[in-house]
Structure formats: structure tokens, C-alpha cells
Amino acid sequence: MSRKRISLRQELPLLVWLVIVWAALWQNFSPGNLLFGALIAVLVARLFYLPPVELGGRFNLLRAVPFGLHFLAKVVAASFQVLFLAVAKGPKVISAVVAVPLRSHSDLLVTATGHVTALIPGSLVVEVDRSTSTLYVHGINVRNAEDAAQLRKDVRNTEAGLIRIMGTKAELSALNQELDS
Amino acid sequence: MDPETFSGDTVIDAVSAVFMVVGALMSLAAAVGLLRFPDLMTRMHAATKPQVLGLFLLLFALGLQMRTWWVWPVLVVAWIFQLLTVPVSAHMVGRAGYRTKHLHPELLSADELEAVVQQAAGKSGFSDDDGGATTDGR
Amino acid sequence: MMQLVLTVTAVVLSLAAGGAIIRIARGPSLLDRVLASDVLLAIVGAALCIDMAVNRHLNNLMLLVAVSLIGFVGSVTVARFVADRREKPRGS
Known part of the structure; x- marks a missing residue:
């Protein structure tokens, strides 16, 4: 298994989405909860590795x-x-x-x-x-x-x-x- | 809930009432389509798609009724989950239906996939392509 | 007004559920039945949604998300199974 390192910038949309889902499901947007969500998002993205989605690099x-x-x-x-x-x-x-x-x-x-x-x-x-x-x-x-x-x-x-x-x-x-x- | 009845409240109530009724009608549309369309593929059109609009309207009505801002993200997440999952399951069922010949050729005005499938079947048996060739390469 | 909405939507959803159940019973193939049960699940979700909106609570919101995800997993699994089983005799 050749694991290409993904840059943080490439991973960022996925992480942001995971944090939003986490906070929305808890219905709690306090900074502490967001931080914990971000921690879990990084952990999940590291543990359950998926092939990176190749984004076009721009979003209008x-x-x-x-x-x-x-x-x-x-x-x-x-x-x-x-x-x-x-x-x-x-x-x-x-x-x-x-x-x-x-x-x-x-x-x-x-x-x-x-x-x-x-x-x-x-x-x-x-x-x-x-x-x-x-x-x-x-x-x-x-x-x-x-x-x-x-x-x-x-x-x-x-x-x-x-x-x-x-x-x-x-x-x-x-x-x-x-x-x- | 709140004792004073200002007009804004009744307008919100009316809008959400209309949305709820139309949303329920979308479910009825799905059922009517299920019963009246002739083959699997056309039934799928009726079954899965109006639900997207139906759930959108119902969630919107729910958001209007709750009158708090923090429910909106949950509702948006629920709807986005539906947006992501509906096409995938529709595609899977549709593909299985096409391959197992669950459609009536006399009801198709054109079938541009038929020739491609025949060619592929002649070349390499009926292989299980799922983009399988491409994921193996990773 | 909310009571009226509740009655109307209850009738409409009951009719829809009845139609879906007829298709489940009659459906000539497995895929038709899966499709119809998916619709039935969506109708259950719609009913949960309307209940929450009329009574102004959010107790079933997670159930709604779970129901839609279960419907997705179920229909994908069955579609996969059907495709696999039917292809083999034809391919050989």
C-alpha cells in the first residue's frame, strides 16, 4: 500500500465538513465542542484513510x-x-x-x-x-x-x-x- | 406558544403549513408513480426524486416552526446526507435493474447503452466492473 | 390551523404508504420491492418530520437521519446482491 501523503490544504474541506457534522449532530456550536470535533475529525481522517479527492483548486x-x-x-x-x-x-x-x-x-x-x-x-x-x-x-x-x-x-x-x-x-x-x- | 399573535407569526405558520402539505404530496407522488409506471426504471424516477423536494420542504417547515437558529445546521446536514445518498442508491438499483433486463424495450425510444454492453459482453464475458479496474491500480 | 395541516398530511401520507405497500406486495421483482420499501421508509421519515413540526420538538431528528441512512445502506446492499446473482448464468 503506497500511501501518498495528503497535504493539509487538500484535506481541509473534509475536516471542515466533519466538524460541521459533529457540531450539528450535537446541536452545540461552542468553541470547546468545535475543538473536540476537530480533534476527532483529524483522528478519523488519519485512521480511516481514503484516497484523496482531487479538487480543482478553485471554488467560485x-x-x-x-x-x-x-x-x-x-x-x-x-x-x-x-x-x-x-x-x-x-x-x-x-x-x-x-x-x-x-x-x-x-x-x-x-x-x-x-x-x-x-x-x-x-x-x-x-x-x-x-x-x-x-x-x-x-x-x-x-x-x-x-x-x-x-x-x-x-x-x-x-x-x-x-x-x-x-x-x-x-x-x-x-x-x-x-x-x- | 407565545401569547401575542403578531402577523409575522401567522405568515410563518401559513408558509410552513403550505410546505408541509406540498411535502406530503411529494410522498403521494412517489406512491402514485410506483403504482402507475410500467417498468422499474420509470418507477425509480417517481420513487426517489420527489422525495428530495419533499424532505426539503418538510425540513424547511420544521426549521420555520422551531424558530431557533441552531436547528438549521442539523436540518441542512440531514438534507445534504439525503442529497449524497439518493443518487448513489438510485444508480445502484438502476444499474442492477438495467443489467437484469428489468425494462421493457418497447417503451424505450432509444437505448444507446445496449450496443456498448453487448460489445463489452462479447469481449470479456460479463465482468464485474465497478470501476474495478481503476481501483485495483491504487 | 396546525390541526388541519396534521389531518390533511396524515391522510395524504396514509394513501402514499398504502400505495407503497401495494407495490411491495405486488412488485414483480425484488428490485421493485426494495424500491417500494425505500419509499415507505421515506414516508415514515416524512411523518416524523411533520410530527416534529406540528408539535414543535426535535426528539426524532436523529431518528430521521438514521432512517434515511438505513434506507440507503439497505437498497445499495440489495442492488449489489441482485446484480451479482443474476449476472453469473448470463455471463458464462
């Missing part, structure tokens, strides 16, 4: 907030759409499995895109091809090629949003170039 909060709101709006709209489909269409609903090739090859972005896609009702990630970073998305109420193209565009837009939030600089410039041309 200005882009993240609209993305979150947009995501929430989409979830609301799509939830009601699925409810409508269940009531109106029922057994006759037509769906499709669509291959969506993604731009990014980083695990983090592929995972995040898959998560967001799966959380929005009406699309579900069936299979992930990691070597080509292709998501196979099962979409509900996808009746023809146009709907499939729309679904593909939606997923790729989600990915573009995530790249703008936390992609690496190289990915971001590639995205900008693609959108310019």
Missing part, C-alpha cells in the same frame, strides 16, 4: 449560489412534471437511455455531474464509463431524438455550470473556447 462562490438556486428551481419543476406524468400518462410513458459524453475527465466533476443529474427528477444515471467519461442517462418521457438531444444538452449545461464553479483552470479555458467558437 459567485457562480455556486445561482447554480444552487437554479438547481432547486429545476428540482421543483421536474418533481411536479413527474407527478403530472404519473397521473396523466401512467403506463404509456416512453423513455430512453441516452449516452452523454462529458468534457471533463476528472473524477470529481464526473461524479458531481452524475449526482446533480440524478437528483433532478426525470433523469437517472444508469452507467458511467470512466475511461471516456460518458454518462448513460435514463430519461423519462424522452419520446424522440429531439428530446434526447435536449436531455444531452441539459446534462452538458449542468457540467458547464460545475466546471465554472470548481473545475480546473485548464477545463475552464477549454469550456470558454468551446462556447466562443
Whole structure:
């Protein structure tokens, strides 16, 4: 087992998250509890070693907030759409499995895109091809090629949003170039 | 709870009441979808996804009702746990369902995974890929 | 008003739970049943949430988190098991 040392900076998001969970579960945000939580977080991160998540090294909060709101709006709209489909269409609903090739090859972005896609009702990630970073998305109420193209565009837009939030600089410039041309 | 009834309180109550009813409706949506959709994959859409919104609305209503700031982090953590776990379990069940042919091909307008699966099956049997090849490398 | 909300949500959640139970009983495959029991678990969580909101206490909050995590672990385990068992005869 070759254990790569992780720098503290790389580990910091995980530690902060663990401390927040600890304090939230105790419902106690006093400094003493936070300190004890931090101690336990470091201990847990050391004992139960996980392969480090390779972050892009940047996080754009200005882009993240609209993305979150947009995501929430989409979830609301799509939830009601699925409810409508269940009531109106029922057994006759037509769906499709669509291959969506993604731009990014980083695990983090592929995972995040898959998560967001799966959380929005009406699309579900069936299979992930990691070597080509292709998501196979099962979409509900996808009746023809146009709907499939729309679904593909939606997923790729989600990915573009995530790249703008936390992609690496190289990915971001590639995205900008693609959108310019 | 508090004796004086100022309008802000009733507004909060009304908002949380609406949220609770809509949140419960989302559960009903899941049940209706479970009963009415034809195959496993479409049922999954109805089953797991509206719950995300449903739990969000219910937790929001709970936070509004409690009127203390320190419950919000717990509620956010609970919701984030759901956000992290729902796609994973949906993906696992969906993948198992796809591989065991739990879907009706006549209800699919396109299936772009089929050819890939056939090719992979022809090449190397039906291997257990879980990104297995990549985790072995570590 | 809270009493009215409680009644309405109780009726809605009961109907939803009934639907999920019908799917558990009828479900043609194991995965359908797992999915339906996941929904049933989510409905239990929703009921806990509404109870807490109406009666303004937080006693069941940890139970809510635990229930959702148990649902996750359960469905992942079963999905894994189903995938393993069915693939072997087809692959060989």
C-alpha cells in the first residue's frame, strides 16, 4: 500500500465538513465542542484513510449560489412534471437511455455531474464509463431524438455550470473556447 | 406558544403549513408513480426524486416552526446526507435493474447503452466492473 | 390551523404508504420491492418530520437521519446482491 501523503490544504474541506457534522449532530456550536470535533475529525481522517479527492483548486462562490438556486428551481419543476406524468400518462410513458459524453475527465466533476443529474427528477444515471467519461442517462418521457438531444444538452449545461464553479483552470479555458467558437 | 399573535407569526405558520402539505404530496407522488409506471426504471424516477423536494420542504417547515437558529445546521446536514445518498442508491438499483433486463424495450425510444454492453459482453464475458479496474491500480 | 395541516398530511401520507405497500406486495421483482420499501421508509421519515413540526420538538431528528441512512445502506446492499446473482448464468 503506497500511501501518498495528503497535504493539509487538500484535506481541509473534509475536516471542515466533519466538524460541521459533529457540531450539528450535537446541536452545540461552542468553541470547546468545535475543538473536540476537530480533534476527532483529524483522528478519523488519519485512521480511516481514503484516497484523496482531487479538487480543482478553485471554488467560485459567485457562480455556486445561482447554480444552487437554479438547481432547486429545476428540482421543483421536474418533481411536479413527474407527478403530472404519473397521473396523466401512467403506463404509456416512453423513455430512453441516452449516452452523454462529458468534457471533463476528472473524477470529481464526473461524479458531481452524475449526482446533480440524478437528483433532478426525470433523469437517472444508469452507467458511467470512466475511461471516456460518458454518462448513460435514463430519461423519462424522452419520446424522440429531439428530446434526447435536449436531455444531452441539459446534462452538458449542468457540467458547464460545475466546471465554472470548481473545475480546473485548464477545463475552464477549454469550456470558454468551446462556447466562443 | 407565545401569547401575542403578531402577523409575522401567522405568515410563518401559513408558509410552513403550505410546505408541509406540498411535502406530503411529494410522498403521494412517489406512491402514485410506483403504482402507475410500467417498468422499474420509470418507477425509480417517481420513487426517489420527489422525495428530495419533499424532505426539503418538510425540513424547511420544521426549521420555520422551531424558530431557533441552531436547528438549521442539523436540518441542512440531514438534507445534504439525503442529497449524497439518493443518487448513489438510485444508480445502484438502476444499474442492477438495467443489467437484469428489468425494462421493457418497447417503451424505450432509444437505448444507446445496449450496443456498448453487448460489445463489452462479447469481449470479456460479463465482468464485474465497478470501476474495478481503476481501483485495483491504487 | 396546525390541526388541519396534521389531518390533511396524515391522510395524504396514509394513501402514499398504502400505495407503497401495494407495490411491495405486488412488485414483480425484488428490485421493485426494495424500491417500494425505500419509499415507505421515506414516508415514515416524512411523518416524523411533520410530527416534529406540528408539535414543535426535535426528539426524532436523529431518528430521521438514521432512517434515511438505513434506507440507503439497505437498497445499495440489495442492488449489489441482485446484480451479482443474476449476472453469473448470463455471463458464462
